[in-house]
Amino acid sequence: MFTPSRPDRVHDPVVKKAQVVRTVVGLVAVTWMLVSYGVASDADAVVDDRFGQIRTSLIVLGVTFPVAVAAFIAAARPPNRRLYLRRAGKPAGALLALVVTLAVPRLITGLGYVDENTNWTASAWRVVLLFALGAFLLWLGPFGLYGIAQSLVHVFRTADLHETVPPLLATLLVWEVALFELFRGTYDGVPFGVRMAFTLGGPLSVTAVAMWELRRLRTRHGITVRGALLR
Structure with missing residues (x-):
């Protein structure tokens, strides 16, 4: 669901290792x-902060993805334009799957409410339903973490769209x-120098890796953005 599967995609183990x-x-x-400067008081707070950032990234990506992909497809010349349009379904499906995965637990927990006037039969069915949903959540949790x-x-x-899209989109998204x-003001409780280092360190490092990946695609595999667009 979340890993590229296009048969003719260039697979470079060195690039993947660098990404990981x-x-x-x-x-x-x-x-x-977060722990050193007291921004997060415990492990739960760290997890909450990371999931908060993931939700932010998903919101940003949900807006950026269609615009960036549409711009990439529009910039391509035929016949690549139609080819990329057909390939866009799998990346869109991956984004939708993760959004649904993160939203489902909130929807399910709302079913746990039992009204005082609910009769025993309805309550029993609700308990059975909640057990079934609990089993589903046991599967959904690892699926969601792996997907993230x-x-x-x-x-x-x-990369199912084209090998050059992940580094370009990652750079845009992280900035x-x-x-x-x-x-x-996410890290207001952190000293200014450290805050700037972390605020800019992530985007700069991702950009550096993306530029290196694009260069490696060009020098090792002959793949370029210009070639992808037939420009």
Whole structure:
């Protein structure tokens, strides 16, 4: 659901390793900052902060994704334009799947309310339903966590569209999220120097990895943005 599957896609293990390392280092660094400077009081607060950032990223991506993909497709010349339009379904499906996965638990927990006037039979059926939903959530939790991790690494499987799209979209997304957090004052309790280092460190590191990935695609595999657009 969350990993690229296009058969003719260029698979570069070195690039994937760099993406994984970038993601892990970023999560560890931000977690250290949240705990060290008292922004997050405990592990639950750290998890809440990370999920809050993921929700922010999903909102930003939900707006950015169709615009960026539409711009990429519009910039391409035929016959690639129609080809990319057909390929856009899988990345859109990955984004939709993760949004639904994160939204379902909130919808399900609303079913746990039992009115005082509810008769025993209705309550019993509700208990059975809640047990079934609980079993579903046991599956949904690991699925959602795995989906989040894979989506961060593969940028919602946009390599299924073209190999150059993930680094371009990742760069755009991370700068948008950084600006959003800067104006929202996410790390106001952190010293200014550290706050700026973390606010700019993420976007700069992601941009550096993206530029390196684009260069590697060009030098090792002959794949360029201009070639993708037939320009």
